Amino acid sequence: MSHKRLPKRKTAIAAGSVVAVGAAALLLPNANASQTDASGDVTPSTLKAADVPGRADKLASQLGDAFAGSYYNADKQQMVVNVVGDDSKAVEAVRKAGAVPHQVxxxxxxxxxxxxxxxxxxxxxxxxxxxxxxxxxxxxxxxxxxxxxxxxxxxxxxxxxxxxxxxxxxxxxxxxxxxxxxxxxxxxxxxxxxxxxxxxxxxxxxxxxxxxxxxxxxxxxxxxxxxxxxxxxxxxxxxxxxxxxxxxxxxxxxxxxxxxxxxxxxxxxxxxxxxxxxxxxxxxxxxxxxxxxxxxxxxxxxxxxxxxxxxxxxxxxxxxxxxxxxxxxxxxxxxxxxxxxxxxxxxxxxxxxxxxxxxxxxxxxxxxxxxxxxxxxxxxxxxxxxxxxxxxxxxxxxxxxxxxxxxxxxxxxxxxxxxxxxxxx
Missing domain, CATH: 2.40.10.120 (Thrombin, subunit H)
Structure with missing residues (x-):
């Protein structure tokens, strides 16, 4: 596999240079929007994965011991938050934050x-x-x-x-x-x-x-x-x-x-x-x-x-x-x-x-x-x-x-x- 050598006084090595066949997907932006249903209730937000850490930190602080981690549902572009047990207040807080509650x-x-x-x-x-x-x-x-x-x-x-x-x-x-x-x-x-x-x-x-x-x-x-x-x-x-x-x-x-x-x-x-x-x-x-x-x-x-x-x-x-x-x-x-x-x-x-x-x-x-x-x-x-x-x-x-x-x-x-x-x- 060939590698280009770049002049060291002019430019540094650029990260990555070889592409494997079939290892591709579209470089398209993700949507980032909240939605409401007919009754005015907040439904899960459409997010980028990059939005998850910040929101997770806020919910972790808000929910305390009821918070059991979070993850990104890439297919639906939604954030899922684990809630321990049957904590209705925690579930409601997760929904209001635009995330999907998952009781664990x-x-x-x-x-x-x-x-x-x-x-x-x-x-x-x-x-x-x-x-x-x-x-x-x-x-x-x-x-x-x-x-x-x-x-x-x-x-x-x-x-x-x-x-x-x-x-x-x-x-x-x-x-x-x-x-x-x-x-x-x-x-x-x-x-x-x-x-x-x-x-x-x-x-x-x-x-x-x-x-x-x-x-x-x-x-x-x-x-x-x-x-x-x-x-x-x-x-x-x-x-x-x-x-x-x-x-x-x-x-x-x-x-x-x-x-x-x-x-x-x-x-x-x-x-x-x-x-x-x-x-x-x-x-x-x-x-x-x-x-x-x-x-x-x-x-x-x-x-x-x-x-x-x-x-x-x-x-x-x-x-x-x-x-x-x-x-x-x-x-x-x-x-x-x-x-x-x-x-x-x-x-x-x-x-x-x-x-x-x-x-x-x-x-x-x-x-x-x-x-x-x-x-x-x-x-x-x-x-x-x-x-x-x-x-x-x-x-x-x-x-x-x-x-x-x-x-x-x-x-x-x-x-x-x-x-x-x-x-x-």
Whole structure:
């Protein structure tokens, strides 16, 4: 797969450059309107996914313990709010807010306690769990490496959480990180064999041009190039992995570098990135990677905790918290790449997952909002979010709870992967 090399003194790597066949949807704006019925009562508002976090925060504050999470119904473009038990006042408040009430069994506290139990008792490499507000349960996943006594222990732990609290399923793949991505970036470690992807161009707190990528890339190597045999053009300033996230801030060595705030979605289509966006369960998102190109999927869980098999200790675990779980596919070479919305929201950086883009699987992403807050960086050139207006696109262009997860890692040190700017796994 070819990659363009851009003059380092003139322009930075643009996030994402390869498009996978069939990975497309229309870049059309969503409606955003409230409606009333004949009696004057408020009916569910038609919303964008980006509207959900703010409204959810207000309702959570208003409803207190009766609030049990929310999600986005993409088909109807509506916000759904979980209400614990038969609380008529809470149900009415949700309706007045233009959302759809969904009465559920489990409170947020119940699910958080169950997730804490899993973190304490079942942090097994190759396992994953997330609180899915659509089912009001913890969805627990074990990959194909979890067998025998480990599977039995996991199954027993899930059963002991109580009826209707969690479900357990088996994944055919293996959880791992994926080095490589959108517009590829390379390290000369191991003869240039470490490959990742640039996620989003940003401005560092001191005004320097920089970009975000996966933390396990920044830990694996300090200097990065835009070609496999090229000289370094950028140096890692900060890297977090494992721990509270999987992100790196990498500054361009040339202070004159122009770092456009955009994702190259392929076929001449550029998606201007105008803001950092919070992920919403149920919303459609797009991932750009140099290995597999453009793919879309759905956010399925938030605040995921992933237990990667340690590269340095066969019996060790590298735990990462605070990730986004999705149904988007990815493969080695997509690490660090961009997860974004059709209207220009920067959502995440590719971290790791299971499966591939043939059979599917789960993929986890570092939230961009958390990475920006931790590093002090801002989106866009000179601290501004460039490209506030979305460019028009032809048909076929990309359209646009809590969680705990476990996984194994195989590519943070020296494995050759296909990657690029805007995506790293």
């Amino acid at each position: 069994q489990n409170s947020t506290a119940t699910l958080e306690m169950a997730a804490s139990t899993l973190r304490t008792r079942a942090a097994i490499p190759g396992t994953a769990w997330s609180v899915d507000p659509r089912t009001n349960e913890i969805q627990v996943i074990a990959d194909r490496t979890v067998t025998g006594s480990r599977w039995n222990f996991l199954e027993s732990t899930v059963d002991n959480l109580g009826s209707g609290v969690a479900t357990l399923k088996k994944s055919t793949g293996t959880f791992k990180t994926f080095a490589s991505g959108g517009d590829a970036i390379f390290s000369q470690v191991n003869g240039g064999g470490v490959r990742c992807s640039l996620g989003f161009n940003v401005t560092a707190s001191d005004g320097s041009p920089a970009f975000l990528t996966a933390g396990h890339c920044g830990v694996a190597a300090r200097q990065w190039s835009d070609s496999q045999a090229g000289s370094p053009i950028a140096t890692v300033d900060q890297a977090t992995f494992p721990g509270r996230g999987d992100f790196s801030l990498v500054t361009y060595d040339d202070p004159a570098t122009q770092a456009p705030s955009e994702v190259d979605a392929g076929n001449g289509q550029i998606v201007p990135i105008n803001r950092a966006a919070e992920a919403v369960v149920g919303q459609q998102v797009f991932r750009m990677g140099s290995t597999t190109g453009l793919h879309d999927g759905t956010v399925t869980g938030l605040n995921a905790t992933v237990n990667f098999q340690s590269d340095t200790s066969p019996s060790g675990v590298d735990t990462v918290t605070g990730l986004i779980q999705t149904s988007v596919c990815a493969e080695p070479g997509d690490s660090g790449g961009s997860l974004f919305t059709k209207d220009g929201g920067a959502v995440g950086l590719t971290s790791g997952g299971s499966g591939d883009c043939t059979r599917g699987g789960e993929t986890f992403f570092q939230p961009v909002t958390t990475a920006l807050q931790a590093t002090g960086a801002t989106l866009g050139e000179s601290g501004t979010a460039a490209g506030s207006a979305q460019q028009s696109a032809d048909p076929g262009a990309p359209a646009g709870g809590t969680a705990d997860q476990s996984a194994t890692a195989d590519d943070r040190h020296g494995r050759s992967h296909h990657g690029g700017a805007g995506s790293h796994r």
